[in-house]
Amino acid sequence: MGEILKKYKWMGPIIDAMDRDVKRLFMKNFRMRDKNFFPEGEYKADIKNLVNCMLCPNMCRFDCGTLQAEQKETMSPAYKARIGYYLTIGKIDPSKEENKAFIDLMYKCSNEESCKIWCPFEFSVVSLLETVRDDLNDKGLMPDYCKEQIDKLKKTNTIEDHNIYETYKEKGIENIETDGNDEVYYYIGCESMKFPEVVKANIELLKKAGVRFSTNLETKVCCGGPAFNIRDLETAKDFANRNKDLIEKTGANVVVSDCPGCVVTLTSRYQKAGIEIGTKVIHIVEYIKQLIDEGKLKFEKNVSDEFSKITIHDPCLIARNLNDTTSIRAILNKIPGLEISEPMYNKDSVHCCGWSGTAHWADRSLAIKEAKNRVNELKETGSNVFLSACPLCELGLAYGLSEGDKENIKIIDIAELLIKAL
Amino acid sequence: MNIENFELIYKDNRVIIENKPKIKEKLSKIVGNANVSDNEIDIMAYNKDTTLLAFNWTLEGKLTALPDFIVWPETPEQISSILKLANEEGIPVIPFSEGSGAVGGAIAIYGGIILDMKKFNKILEINDKDLTVTVEAGTNGMNLERYLNAKGYTGGHIPQSLYTSSVGGWIAHRAAGQFSSKYGKIEDIVMGMELVLPQGDIIKFKTIARASTGPQLDKLFIGNEGTLGIVTKATLKIWPFPEKRALISYAFTTFEDSLEATRQILRQQIYPAVIRIYDADETYRHFGHIENAKNKVMVVFVCEGVKKLVDLEAIITRETCEKNNGIDCGEEPVNHWFETRFRVTETSFAPTLKMVADTIEIGFLWDNAANMYHSVLETTKKVKGVIMMTAHISHFYPNGIGFYFTFAGIPPEEKTDLEFYQEVWNTVVKVVEDAGGSFSHHHGVGITRSHWMPVEWGKAFETLKSIKKLLDPNNILNPGKIYESPWDEGMES
Numbered sequence: 044m045g046e047i048l049k050k051y052k053w054m055g056p057i058i059d060a061m062d063r064d065v066k067r068l069f070m071k072n073f074r075m076r077d078k079n080f081f082p083e084g085e086y087k088a089d090i091k092n093l094v095n096c097m098l099c100p101n102m103c104r105f106d107c108g109t110l111q112a113e114q115k116e117t118m119s120p121a122y123k124a125r126i127g128y129y130l131t132i133g134k135i136d137p138s139k140e141e142n143k144a145f146i147d148l149m150y151k152c153s154n155e156e157s158c159k160i161w162c163p164f165e166f167s168v169v170s171l172l173e174t175v176r177d178d179l180n181d182k183g184l185m186p187d188y189c190k191e192q193i194d195k196l197k198k199t200n201t202i203e204d205h206n207i208y209e210t211y212k213e214k215g216i217e218n219i220e221t222d223g224n225d226e227v228y229y230y231i232g233c234e235s236m237k238f239p240e241v242v243k244a245n246i247e248l249l250k251k252a253g254v255r256f257s258t259n260l261e262t263k264v265c266c267g268g269p270a271f272n273i274r275d276l277e278t279a280k281d282f283a284n285r286n287k288d289l290i291e292k293t294g295a296n297v298v299v300s301d302c303p304g305c306v307v308t309l310t311s312r313y314q315k316a317g318i319e320i321g322t323k324v325i326h327i328v329e330y331i332k333q334l335i336d337e338g339k340l341k342f343e344k345n346v347s348d349e350f351s352k353i354t355i356h357d358p359c360l361i362a363r364n365l366n367d368t369t370s371i372r373a374i375l376n377k378i379p380g381l382e383i384s385e386p387m388y389n390k391d392s393v394h395c396c397g398w399s400g401t402a403h404w405a406d407r408s409l410a411i412k413e414a415k416n417r418v419n420e421l422k423e424t425g426s427n428v429f430l431s432a433c434p435l436c437e438l439g440l441a442y443g444l445s446e447g448d449k450e451n452i453k454i455i456d457i458a459e460l461l462i463k464a465l
Numbered sequence: 466m467n468i469e470n471f472e473l474i475y476k477d478n479r480v481i482i483e484n485k486p487k488i489k490e491k492l493s494k495i496v497g498n499a500n501v502s503d504n505e506i507d508i509m510a511y512n513k514d515t516t517l518l519a520f521n522w523t524l525e526g527k528l529t530a531l532p533d534f535i536v537w538p539e540t541p542e543q544i545s546s547i548l549k550l551a552n553e554e555g556i557p558v559i560p561f562s563e564g565s566g567a568v569g570g571a572i573a574i575y576g577g578i579i580l581d582m583k584k585f586n587k588i589l590e591i592n593d594k595d596l597t598v599t600v601e602a603g604t605n606g607m608n609l610e611r612y613l614n615a616k617g618y619t620g621g622h623i624p625q626s627l628y629t630s631s632v633g634g635w636i637a638h639r640a641a642g643q644f645s646s647k648y649g650k651i652e653d654i655v656m657g658m659e660l661v662l663p664q665g666d667i668i669k670f671k672t673i674a675r676a677s678t679g680p681q682l683d684k685l686f687i688g689n690e691g692t693l694g695i696v697t698k699a700t701l702k703i704w705p706f707p708e709k710r711a712l713i714s715y716a717f718t719t720f721e722d723s724l725e726a727t728r729q730i731l732r733q734q735i736y737p738a739v740i741r742i743y744d745a746d747e748t749y750r751h752f753g754h755i756e757n758a759k760n761k762v763m764v765v766f767v768c769e770g771v772k773k774l775v776d777l778e779a780i781i782t783r784e785t786c787e788k789n790n791g792i793d794c795g796e797e798p799v800n801h802w803f804e805t806r807f808r809v810t811e812t813s814f815a816p817t818l819k820m821v822a823d824t825i826e827i828g829f830l831w832d833n834a835a836n837m838y839h840s841v842l843e844t845t846k847k848v849k850g851v852i853m854m855t856a857h858i859s860h861f862y863p864n865g866i867g868f869y870f871t872f873a874g875i876p877p878e879e880k881t882d883l884e885f886y887q888e889v890w891n892t893v894v895k896v897v898e899d900a901g902g903s904f905s906h907h908h909g910v911g912i913t914r915s916h917w918m919p920v921e922w923g924k925a926f927e928t929l930k931s932i933k934k935l936l937d938p939n940n941i942l943n944p945g946k947i948y949e950s951p952w953d954e955g956m957e958s
């Protein structure tokens with residue numbers, strides 16, 4: 044209430060000038076505001092901001108990845124919030140089978156948070172949808188595609204249907220177990236394990252720089268990010284605690300991950316869940332930049348022609364959540380002869396690859412459309428090498444390639460390029 | 466069914482579609498299964514546009530209207546086939562783009578088929594020599610402007626709804642952008658168009674700087690509000706991105722002085738891209754933090770373009786303001802306007818207090834403009850329940866201006882929201898029309914203003930209706946707007 048009074052200070056003289064009857068009604072509406080529209084109850088949903096969002100003229104619509112992918116009003120941010128509100132207050136009964144599509148809508152977001160840039164209330168739509176998911180979960184209404192992910196986490200400790208960390212040997216990835224006295228814990232994401240060449244490249248870079256590090260793949264588990272997205276906070280916290288132990292055991296000064304999703308989870312999401320990792324956690328691009336600055340890594344070779352002209356796809360998690368758009372560029376600028384092109388939507392206005400958040404579980408074809416949109420934007424630069432620094436982006440963008448594109452376009456991680464220039 | 470839990474506002478005279486599955490099948494044949502829906506989740510998403518009253522209804526759990534089908538065509542030929550089918554079956558077709566319209570134009574009051582233009586979203590070509598961009602009509606304004614900016618141009622059409630409106634919506638509503646004194650309104654910007662007529666014919670108006678080839682029929686479709694044709698593509702003017710911007714602001718003691726200063730600026734053929742006069746109440750609301758503006762009328766200007774010209778425009782703008790007792794307030798108010806112009810929060814706030822609010826943007830000539838402003842304020846404030854009536858002026862011509870009134874009120878207990886809303890509107894329109902003004906400068910007519918069309922147009926309205934009948938004999942394209950008023954019942958004229 045105080046906040047409203049401050050923001051709408053200009054209404055003071057208007058209220059003073061009201062005649063008695065009108066003022067009485069106005070004051071009644073003011074007093075009853077919460078009761079009328081923000082009913083009390085056992086909600087976790089952020090009802091006030093759902094209302095703020097649903098009554099906005101959709102001022103972020105042009106930058107909403109899922110809306111731009113689908114081009115249907117149904118996917119618009121304000122409508123998602125509106126449905127979230129109706130599900131919460133029971134205007135749409137979430138427990139009815141016929142309303143599954145409305146529940147699914149609460150998951151059709153790729154967490155890219157571009158909406159937040161334009162939001163006068165400074166929230167992202169996903170931050171609201173997550174609170175609606177909390178209530179759905181409490182009512183036992185978690186969608187099956189989310190339950191599947193939680194099952195996988197519980198069974199395999201990863202987001203895959205097998206423990207993907209156990210595949211390190213067959214993929215030729217060197218595992219370095221900690222002696223409890225590491226400088227760095229190279230924290231490999233579940234999804235990064237799908238790109239063994241990237242992991243190997245990162246290991247090579249760290250070795251080249253003389254860093255004392257471990258990978259601990261024998262005991263490694265998922266960061267719990269997917270459980271945070273799904274809002275199964277019990278599972279999420281379980282993973283958080285296990286990771287905290289694993290990280291502490293390494294004695295590392297810094298945890299360096301190749302997956303920005305892991306970095307965001309290990310830092311701000313754990314913090315919000317009340318679990319504090321004492322060790323600094325950063326993305327590997329930030330660390331590599333540091334190594335370059337300290338003179339521990341040098342890139343002296345030109346990369347082959349095939350890779351000499353690249354276009355940067357900023358992972359939205361690095362650009363917008365970790366607020367780092369400089370490391371990638373600072374590193375790339377050190378590679379001799381490299382031609383860097385920037386897509387129109389870059390840095391903190393980057394568009395998502397489609398593979399973040401829950402959308403790709405809730406509606407794979409939607410996520411693929413989003414990926415295709417991004418691929419088309421990257422293609423505009425004329426460069427055939429798309430460079431990123433996130434396994435999810437590398438997965439998503441690959442889904443966005445047409446058959447023809449697959450022959451011409453390469454999607455690479457920054458580490459793969461860097462080892463070519465060592 | 467969830468829809469039964471929602472009160473429907475427009476529930477009368479709904480079209481009865483005998484065999485919905487058959488129609489759905491026919492629509493699917495035209496646009497493909499994925500591009501037709503009659504699912505609840507989709508039709509609910511298209512129940513309204515951005516009519517402010519509809520926000521109150523949304524919060525109260527009401528649906529404004531319910532279409533029967535949504536279609537997402539991808540080619541003009543598909544639109545043509547949909548319209549032919551709709552004519553055969555007698556089903557209304559309502560064009561919809563970004564749904565930011567403020568007058569109910571895209572609302573399916575009688576049900577029928579919402580034809581969403583969003584998939585027409587390609588920017589096709591920039592021609593640097595001709596200074597044109599050709600673009601599909603569903604393209605979002607901000608996505609177009611960002612693209613143009615990245616290539617070194619501006620489209621010059623920057624409505625406050627830039628983020629949430631489309632090229633087709635602009636043309637349909639004869640929209641006006643905030644930078645319009647320099648770049649023109651949409652009718653000055655459109656150079657060529659492709660349209661599908663109500664009976665399915667696809668027509669094109671050639672892109673040309675000017676021609677004398679008989680009446681300018683293309684102008685009939687600029688402002689047609691989706692009732693005479695569906696715009697599929699347009700060629701618009703563009704300009705090199707301005708080299709320089711001068712930010713200027715002056716505070717005036719009287720509203721009259723501010724009007725006189727701006728009128729004289731335009732009379733000298735100086736066209737700042739942005740001119741905005743805020744009356745004293747709006748100055749307090751938006752610029753309460755500017756010391757020099759206390760109890761005054763704030764005017765902000767943005768001059769932009771080639772540096773030498775901007776410098777000259779700025780000099781003349783300043784001199785003219787000072788000659789008319791303006792007090793220089795520097796760049797800060799203009800920066801503040803730039804920072805806040807797209808941050809709309811009021812629509813989220815007013816309905817939670819059960820406030821009914823709307824904006825009334827009217828066209829007026831210079832002569833007598835100040836008197837008209839004062840009488841609108843005076844008479845409207847007398848309407849029981851009105852708590853606020855303020856204005857700014859956002860569009861300027863050497864010959865006249867576009868006023869933008871904002872009212873808010875708490876409907877008295879004996880009145881519904883709608884009755885209160887209509888009473889305020891009737892009051893304003895009466896003053897404006899009696900004084901020779903027009904009841905809309907740029908939002909259009911739609912449902913909410915069609916009631917006053919006979920007053921505005923006089924006998925010419927019959928001619929307009931004949932044209933509608935000629936092009937759309939079955940009245941399938943966007944019925945219930947412009948030519949007829951679903952609100953007539955119970956309204957005073």
Ligand SMILES: Cc1cc2nc3c(=O)[nH]c(=O)nc-3n(C[C@H](O)[C@H](O)[C@H](O)COP(=O)(O)OP(=O)(O)OC[C@H]3O[C@@H](n4cnc5c(N)ncnc54)[C@H](O)[C@@H]3O)c2cc1C
Pocket residue numbers: 100514515559560561562563564565566567569570571582602603623624625626627629630631632633634635636637638639640641642643690691692694695696697809907908909943
């Ligand atoms: C916050 C806010 C600020 C605004 N500021 C401005 C402003 O500064 N200036 C201004 O002029 N307006 C403004 N408006 C009003 C609105 O944005 C405009 O009327 C806009 O032109 C509507 O475009 P749209 O794409 O959203 O159209 P919609 O709302 O989808 O449709 C509007 C009308 O056009 C018809 N239509 C849509 N597409 C087509 C097509 N392709 N062919 C034929 N008919 C079609 C529809 O049937 C309907 O009648 C504002 C609105 C809001 C909510």
